[in-house]
Structure formats: structure tokens, C-alpha cells
Amino acid sequence: MEVFETMNPPEQEAQPVTVQIPVESPARKLRESASLPPPDPNIKRALESTGRLPVGEYRYQMSDVLALAIQSGASDLHLRVSEPPIYRVDGKLIRAEGPPIDSDEIFNLLKAFTPEDSIQTARDIGQADFGLAFEHHRFRVNIFRAQGYWGGVLRRIPEKMPQLEDLLAPQIFYEFTRLPRGLVLVTGPTGSGKTTTLAAMLDRINSDRSDVHILTLEDPIEFKHPRKQAIVTQRELGTDFVTFADGLRAGLREDPDVIMVGEMRDPETMEAALLAAETGHLVFSTVHTIGAKDTVDRIINAFPQGYQSNVRAQLASILRGVISQSLIPKASGKGRVAAFEIMVGSPAVANLIRENNTHQIPGVLQTHSKDGMCTLDQSLAERYAEGLIKRSEAVERAQDIKELTKLIETTDQKRMYK
DSSP: EEEEEEETTOOOSSSSSSSEEEEOOOOSSOOEEEEEEEOHHHHHHHHHHHHSSTTTTTTOOOOHHHHHHTTTTSEEEOOOOSOOEEEEEETTTEEEOOOOOOHHHHHHHHHHTTTHHHHHHHHHHHHHEEEETTTEEEEEEEEEETEEEEEEEEEEEEESSSOOOTOOOOOHHHEEEEEESSSEEEEEESSSSSHHHHHHHHHHHHHHOSSOEEEEEEEEEOOOOOOOEEEEEEEETTTTTHHHHHHHHHHSSSSSSEEEESOSSSSHHHHHHHHHTTTTTTTEEESSSSSHHHHHHHHHHOGGGHHHHHHHHHHHHHEEEEEEEEEEETTSSSSSEHHHHEEEEOHHHHHHHHHGGGGGGHHHHHGGGGGGOOOOHHHHHHHTTTTTTTTTHHHHOOSSSHHHHHHHHHHHHHTOOO
């Protein structure tokens, strides 16, 4: 439990009110970065030639397991008791050929690359997050306890800096990168590519704007931004600062122009991010929500009821955009492509937020395409029209199946008359 000052409701003009809001209980000391030595050369050659881990009496070595993740192009690696290593490739889970991992072996695998303080954190609160370097690759790691057993999931961070062109990003994304101030949010479930989209937008700023200092607060650092036009400072949760809110407060004293906050996960971080945007900074962040309306509601409802009208007014004045995205398997069967719901902080949207009429936001998205807005269904129909995704995949992710069906049928009719 932490105590911090929040904004006064309009009816209270006197002293700031101190409110107790539960927040995460992070470790109060910084940790060292984790790394792992390279795999045995013989094992690596076998992996590259066969694409399989050795079987039989072989006991897993963490370096070999990670080498297979890299060789197979996996985005995620799952380690759990009574299963062999499991890899996610193009969105599908694939079990490695090999024996199941037993309860003693899994702890030894995790201990091979996990800092001791992270092991202790997982013992104390059930899970821990950190970054891992392996050869020239990086992974985002979560270790956890489940039903008395250890487990872990490692997400591979792509080596290549993503580009907006590669993401088939619409023009409004480029316009977001040229904003002088305000708040831009990228939302979606875990694994929807939020970090990739943010990295691509920051890289565009780094390439185009020589007059800015970009400060990132990440958990962990994923894409390392090279020196281009801007000044870039990247800080990592746990190794460089204790909480996102602490990092944000300190960051405001580091002369930033653009701030990227890895995730707005608690009221304290949300308050600090809103303040940063309100005081003239361009702030990018992520929220684990689906859709612009739910994102706005999530932020407002995170605060005590007596302060929500102030938050609503503040958000209406600083919110410049919400990108909600989903990754869909490509029709070719190789790779995935993003579809987006996009809300732009236009005067109409700002008024809906201010007047507590967020339920009308989906209608605005549908009718204000000239401002760069679109619904997820419109984006899915566009991806289908481009031949990038199958009709069944689009329908599976539709917000309004009837509306999406109309859009797809229009596309099919145009194809018939070509």
C-alpha cells in the first residue's frame, strides 16, 4: 500500500487529499541484468541441421532450449512441469521432440539464467519479471509458481527494429509521431504487438526529429534504439528504477520531450503519465484493454469516484489517440498481420469523454474516417480486401459480425466485377 497525493475534485479547493490506493509491491532494490552463456557448439550444429532437440537420455540445457527457439523463429518459449519445451511459432504452440521436464529439472533450468533476487521475489509473491541476454538475442522473461511447481515463459524480442511501413501502419500513426505533446495509447491483449508498434513509432521520431530527448521506461528494455537524430535514454524497471511512477516522476527532471511508459498498470502510474502529458510532454504508453471505449473507461475508473470528473476533464484535454490492435494469422500461413481500431482525440471525442458519454465512441469511430479513425471491423475488412487474411479469421475477431459481413461482401462484389 502506498500513499500519494491525487487531484482535488472541483468542489474541494483547499488542501490536497491523501488517498490510499493499493499498488504493486515491487522489490525495493535494483537488480543486475541476467545473461546466459552460448550453447554447446555440437548441440548448436545439430539444432541447425535437424531443427530438433536431441532425445533419449538427453537432459535439457537452457542454452540449447533457447537456441532452438531462435532457430525455429519462435516468439515464445514455455517451460512447465510434465511437458517438453513448448514453442509458439506464428501463433501456434508446438511441443519439442523430447522427454517431459520433471519438477527438479525445471527449477534447475530456470535457475540457470534467473537472478537470485528474482528467484526470491517469485518465492515471496509468486512471480517475477526480468530481461535476459543470450548471445546477441534478448528475451522478456516471466517466472512463476503454479500449484506448487515452477514455470516460466520467455518472449523473444526481435533483433530488427520494427518500421511503421512493415506494420502496414495507416497515415495517422505517422501523424502521432509528429505531435508536440499529449497522450497516445496502444492497447490490446498480451501478445498483440503493442511493444512493436510503440518501438516503430519511437524509431520514426528518432529518425525524423533532432530536437527531442526520448525517455523510455520499460519492463524490460526490448528494442534498443540506436543513435540517429534524437537523444534516447532507455531505463529498465528493476535495474534502473523501482516503479513506473517513480521513474516517471524522476524522468520529468531529466528534460524529456517524449516519454514512453511501458505500461500504465496502476493509478499511481496513470496519474504520473497524465501529469507528464498535461505539462507539455508527448507520452506514449500501453494499457491491457481491448477497444478505445474500454481504455478510456479503465483509466477513469481506476481512480476513486470523487476524483473521476477531474480525471475525465484532464483526459479529454490531453488524449491524442488510442490504437487498439489484434494480430491475425496471414492467409499464406506464414506470419501474422495487425488489424487496428483507431480513435483520434478530436473535439467530438474529447466532448464525449468530458460529458461521460464514452458509450458513443464506437459510433464516432465508424463515421469519422476522414480524421484517421476506424473500427476494428473496418480494419479487418481492409486486411481481407488486401488478401492478407482469410474471411474466417476476420469473422472470428469481429466486433459486429453483421457489419463485418457487409463490408466483406462489398469487397467480394468488387472482385467479381473487376
